[in-house]
Amino acid sequence: MKNIFPLIFTVVNLLIIPLLLTGVIRKVKALMQNRIGAPVLQPFYDVAKFLSKSETISKNTSWVFTAAPIIGLSVAFLAGALFPWSGSFLPGKFAAASNIFLLIYLLALGKFFSMLAAMDTGSAFGGLGASREATISMMVEPIVITGLGALCLNAGTPNLQSAFAGNINPIIAGLTGTALIIASLAELSRIPVDDPTTHLELTMVHEAMILENSGRNLALIEYTTAIRSCIFYGLTTQVFFHMLPFTHSMNPILQYAAGIAGVLLFGCAVAFAEGILVKLKWRNVPNFLTFGTVLSLLAALIAVTQR
Amino acid sequence: MSLFNQFNEVNEAGFWILTAFVLWMVVFATGLINKKHTGYFFPAVTITGCLALIAGILFSGKSTVNILVPLPFFLGEAGFDFTIDPLSKWFLAIIAITGIPITLFAPGYLHHLRNRTFPGFIWAGFSMLLLSMCGVVMSSNAIAFIVFWEMMALSSFSLVASDNEQRETRRASFIYLGATRIGTGFLMAGFLWAHSITGSWSFSAWGITGAAAIGPSILILIGLATKAGCWPFHLWLPIAHPAAPAPVSAIMSGVMIKTAIYTITRLFITGSHIEFKWLGIVLIVFGAISAFWGVIFALLQHDLKRLLAYHSVENIGIILMGLGVSATGAANNIPLLTQMGLAAALFHTLNHAIFKSLLFLGAGVIDARTHLRDIEKMGGLIHKMPWTAAAFTAGSAAICALPPLNGFASEWILYQSFFKLALNGPTAATRLTGVFLMAVLALIGALAIACFVKAVSVAFLGLPRTDNARRAREGTPQMTAAQVFLAVLCVVSGLGVPVLLNPLSQITAMTGTGSMIGNIWTIPVGILTIILLTTVAAIAIWMKKLSMKNPVKSYITWECGFGDLSPKTQYTATSFAQPISSIFGNIYRYALEVTTHGRQSRHFPETVEAETRYEAYLETKLYEPFLNWIKKFSGILLMKLQAGSIHQYLIYMAIALIILIRIGVVK
Numbered sequence: 005m006k007n008i009f010p011l012i013f014t015v016v017n018l019l020i021i022p023l024l025l026t027g028v029i030r031k032v033k034a035l036m037q038n039r040i041g042a043p044v045l046q047p048f049y050d051v052a053k054f055l056s057k058s059e060t061i062s063k064n065t066s067w068v069f070t071a072a073p074i075i076g077l078s079v080a081f082l083a084g085a086l087f088p089w090s091g092s093f094l095p096g097k098f099a100a101a102s103n104i105f106l107l108i109y110l111l112a113l114g115k116f117f118s119m120l121a122a123m124d125t126g127s128a129f130g131g132l133g134a135s136r137e138a139t140i141s142m143m144v145e146p147i148v149i150t151g152l153g154a155l156c157l158n159a160g161t162p163n164l165q166s167a168f169a170g171n172i173n174p175i176i177a178g179l180t181g182t183a184l185i186i187a188s189l190a191e192l193s194r195i196p197v198d199d200p201t202t203h204l205e206l207t208m209v210h211e212a213m214i215l216e217n218s219g220r221n222l223a224l225i226e227y228t229t230a231i232r233s234c235i236f237y238g239l240t241t242q243v244f245f246h247m248l249p250f251t252h253s254m255n256p257i258l259q260y261a262a263g264i265a266g267v268l269l270f271g272c273a274v275a276f277a278e279g280i281l282v283k284l285k286w287r288n289v290p291n292f293l294t295f296g297t298v299l300s301l302l303a304a305l306i307a308v309t310q311r
Numbered sequence: 312m313s314l315f316n317q318f319n320e321v322n323e324a325g326f327w328i329l330t331a332f333v334l335w336m337v338v339f340a341t342g343l344i345n346k347k348h349t350g351y352f353f354p355a356v357t358i359t360g361c362l363a364l365i366a367g368i369l370f371s372g373k374s375t376v377n378i379l380v381p382l383p384f385f386l387g388e389a390g391f392d393f394t395i396d397p398l399s400k401w402f403l404a405i406i407a408i409t410g411i412p413i414t415l416f417a418p419g420y421l422h423h424l425r426n427r428t429f430p431g432f433i434w435a436g437f438s439m440l441l442l443s444m445c446g447v448v449m450s451s452n453a454i455a456f457i458v459f460w461e462m463m464a465l466s467s468f469s470l471v472a473s474d475n476e477q478r479e480t481r482r483a484s485f486i487y488l489g490a491t492r493i494g495t496g497f498l499m500a501g502f503l504w505a506h507s508i509t510g511s512w513s514f515s516a517w518g519i520t521g522a523a524a525i526g527p528s529i530l531i532l533i534g535l536a537t538k539a540g541c542w543p544f545h546l547w548l549p550i551a552h553p554a555a556p557a558p559v560s561a562i563m564s565g566v567m568i569k570t571a572i573y574t575i576t577r578l579f580i581t582g583s584h585i586e587f588k589w590l591g592i593v594l595i596v597f598g599a600i601s602a603f604w605g606v607i608f609a610l611l612q613h614d615l616k617r618l619l620a621y622h623s624v625e626n627i628g629i630i631l632m633g634l635g636v637s638a639t640g641a642a643n644n645i646p647l648l649t650q651m652g653l654a655a656a657l658f659h660t661l662n663h664a665i666f667k668s669l670l671f672l673g674a675g676v677i678d679a680r681t682h683l684r685d686i687e688k689m690g691g692l693i694h695k696m697p698w699t700a701a702a703f704t705a706g707s708a709a710i711c712a713l714p715p716l717n718g719f720a721s722e723w724i725l726y727q728s729f730f731k732l733a734l735n736g737p738t739a740a741t742r743l744t745g746v747f748l749m750a751v752l753a754l755i756g757a758l759a760i761a762c763f764v765k766a767v768s769v770a771f772l773g774l775p776r777t778d779n780a781r782r783a784r785e786g787t788p789q790m791t792a793a794q795v796f797l798a799v800l801c802v803v804s805g806l807g808v809p810v811l812l813n814p815l816s817q818i819t820a821m822t823g824t825g826s827m828i829g830n831i832w833t834i835p836v837g838i839l840t841i842i843l844l845t846t847v848a849a850i851a852i853w854m855k856k857l858s859m860k861n862p863v864k865s866y867i868t869w870e871c872g873f874g875d876l877s878p879k880t881q882y883t884a885t886s887f888a889q890p891i892s893s894i895f896g897n898i899y900r901y902a903l904e905v906t907t908h909g910r911q912s913r914h915f916p917e918t919v920e921a922e923t924r925y926e927a928y929l930e931t932k933l934y935e936p937f938l939n940w941i942k943k944f945s946g947i948l949l950m951k952l953q954a955g956s957i958h959q960y961l962i963y964m965a966i967a968l969i970i971l972i973r974i975g976v977v978k
Binding site: 055056057058059060061062063064066067068070071074075077078079081082086097098100101103105106108109110112113115116119120123124125126127128129130131132134135136138139141142143144145146148149150153154156157160162163215216219220224286290301304305307308309311 | 690691694700704708711712713714719722723726727730733734736743745746749750751752753756757758760761763764765767768769772773833834838839842846850851854857858861862863864865866867869870876878880881882886887888889890891894
């Protein structure tokens with residue numbers, strides 16, 4: 005009976021929250037631009053619509069192009085279920101798997117195939133997007149490993165579930181959380197690194213990669229992106245919760261509710277920021293991400309001196 | 312013990328290993344006699360040798376086997392005396408299981424070199440290389456070790472030089488020969504020094520500690536670093552590997568350079584025959600630099616084999632980082648850390664042997680079928696060679712450490728050991744080193760992904776860029792089988808970590824504190840893989856079902872309305888790597904120059920030329936001036952010494968004889 009809640013929460017996490025988050029972000033963004041915007045549930049309708057349409061595939065492609073979105077979504081499902089981004093924890097054997105190093109490489113697995121698929125069509129758009137995606141993830145992965153690594157060092161275990169279940173130095177949590185915000189903006193192609201609403205030459209990261217995808221294929225990719233957003237925003241939220249001493253010793257259901265509320269609020273904050281910020285020049289992106297690297301290194305420095 | 316140790320005292324394990332040696336000697340001899348033979352005799356006997364080796368490993372069980380080869384095989388100061396303990400067995404297993412698919416692959420590949428090389432000669436060199444590598448990892452005294460080390464160097468040199476029609480190959484083989492001379496020179500000097508301290512040639516009698524260990528350690532480590540291709544002694548590696556035939560590159564990059572890893576482990580870590588105070592920090596620093604250096608230079612390469620060679624530098628660096636953590640653990644008395652670092656390093660050695668030989672074989676199929684090594688001229692090969700493409704993609708995913716493949720398994724254990732170092736290191740500086748290593752490995756991992764996405768997608772995906780690529784076809788069934796075998800091994804050794812931890816824990820127990828690594832692997836990788844595959848299958852079936860209703864339409868790639876796309880408009884490898892290369896541009900003075908020609912060239916250019924350049928400072932600023940100086944100096948010296956006068960030569964001989972008598976060599 006005790007284990008039933010985490011299972012229900014996991015199903016909700018994977019099936020409802022991701023697209024809801026996308027809807028909330030779009031709604032807030034529309035409000036920021038003085039538009040009424042589409043309903044919050046619009047992404048659900050969109051995905052359903054894409055699934056019911058036929059798909060057009062370039063004749064240059066191979067099996068990689070068809071397989072990549074499927075692999076990407078499966079990996080996202082697995083990562084979304086394993087890692088404690090919502091404040092709910094999977095029990096038993098899966099608890100052992102919520103390891104920070106597995107997290108990074110599992111997400112990289114999805115990215116590897118999505119970059120291959122982008123190159124598969126022979127389109128220069130896809131190439132440009134894939135190349136920039138590779139560059140961004142080269143800068144993001146050290147931030148995430150160092151930041152979450154610092155946090156786990158403070159907790160004394162590389163397992164995220166156990167780390168989140170215990171006490172963490174609030175300063176480290178604050179630094180890591182801020183570093184993760186920067187990392188997640190870049191990783192999820194949001195402003196100021198990439199603009200998720202266009203695929204024009206000026207932006208050209210994620211949307212350029214998926215230019216050739218349509219119909220069912222696109223539905224899978226949109227869904228994958230939504231789950232990945234949830235994982236990053238959720239982990240960041242959980243890290244910030246550890247700045248407040250009471251949040252991680254609550255009743256599990258309350259804790260879950262707080263976690264989800266945090267993810268959605270984070271989405272609102274991202275949308276708000278997108279309303280007031282402009283995209284950085286591509287050349288300035290490394291400088292922006294350097295802030296993240298410095299913050300996570302500071303967190304690591306504090307973590308190693310504290311032990 | 313008498314040297315007349317009878318063969319009948321040697322147990323079954325020794326018998327099988329000696330059988331392997333004899334079979335390879337047979338191939339060596341017949342290969343040299345019958346140079347033009349192309350049948351199945353050579354591969355069949357070589358593979359039988361590998362199987363005999365595996366039988367020997369299996370028969371030996373957990374015991375340590377000692378073999379003393381009887382007279383007349385004797386080396387003056389010491390005999391051919393072999394010890395086969397768990398560490399040797401681990402490396403023997405690596406040699407055997409990569410040797411089999413490479414041998415299977417070779418006939419198909421050698422066929423396309425039929426007018427340029429003698430197959431018998433290559434088989435002779437190849438079997439001698441296998442034999443000498445086995446000898447290196449079994450030798451228990453320094454003299455036998457050096458003998459096999461030299462056989463290994465010379466046989467691999469003859470293999471690199473076997474296809475020597477092109478000037479570039481001849482140059483590469485001389486550079487390689489030079490590098491092996493320098494490496495062996497340092498190693499011999501180190502061994503002699505160690506001998507003069509301990510008075511023994513046998514490794515197990517060495518127990519050099521304290522300040523006395525510094526000199527021999529540095530010499531031996533330089534010698535080994537040259538063989539391993541560790542920065543800054545890696546220069547020969549990206550030159551020699553592309554020049555060699557593909558099966559040779561596979562065995563050299565996959566296995567041969569690992570003999571140096573074996574020797575470091577044997578001398579410094581498991582046996583503590585030499586205790587070098589700064590070993591940990593030296594290995595960590597040089598490992599980290601090698602790993603980073605290898606991968607950023609790999610990103611700049613378009614030659615597929617050279618790219619893979621630079622990744623060998625990277626992976627040697629990763630392995631050395633693991634050994635460095637292990638040594639740090641030993642120095643600070645944290646046995647679990649010692650064992651984790653060692654296990655990660657040795658496991659990665661096995662895994663790298665598997666996926667790197669797989670990738671070199673893939674490059675070999677492309678080379679044999681299209682005569683291309685430059686990936687900018689390939690493209691679309693996945694349609695023509697689907698098996699090679701799939702195997703190469705699997706190998707790339709493994710080298711990028713993507714779960715659930717084997718690269719992930721070993722890098723995960725390595726990450727755990729870094730974390731352990733960051734958690735339990737004695738000083739804040741050591742702990743910070745642990746964090747730093749995690750960040751470096753993450754950076755290297757992401758760079759490797761960028762590099763292999765580049766390699767796979769430019770070579771195999773998209774449209775063919777040249778006629779050669781358009782006319783490609785799949786390799787022979789044996790070539791495909793070899794690649795599939797290695798790809799399956801990538802999966803098996805990724806999923807079978809708990810099983811592989813058994814032999815590894817026997818090795819780590821040699822560090823003296825009993826094995827502790829039994830339960831370091833905590834990821835239920837089997838279940839997770841099953842879940843992942845089930846999800847993939849479910850979504851795929853669902854997609855299939857949906858496509859019954861709304862079929863997939865096939866259309867051209869979006870070309871912005873310009874008309875049919877030419878393959879030239881595809882993204883190139885250079886452009887793919889450009890953003891990352893320019894970020895690290897200061898390390899190798901990366902420059903991109905675009906010039907436009909024609910009237911009104913600003914808005915309506917007739918031709919556009921883009922050129923990227925880089926300069927490796929280590930080569931141009933350090934090695935080149937140094938080598939030029941040596942060349943000049945030795946030229947002058949040679950002229951003076953070799954004046955052509957018989958009297959002068961007689962004086963040399965007299966002086967040499969006096970010196971030899973004086974230092975007591977000739978009695």
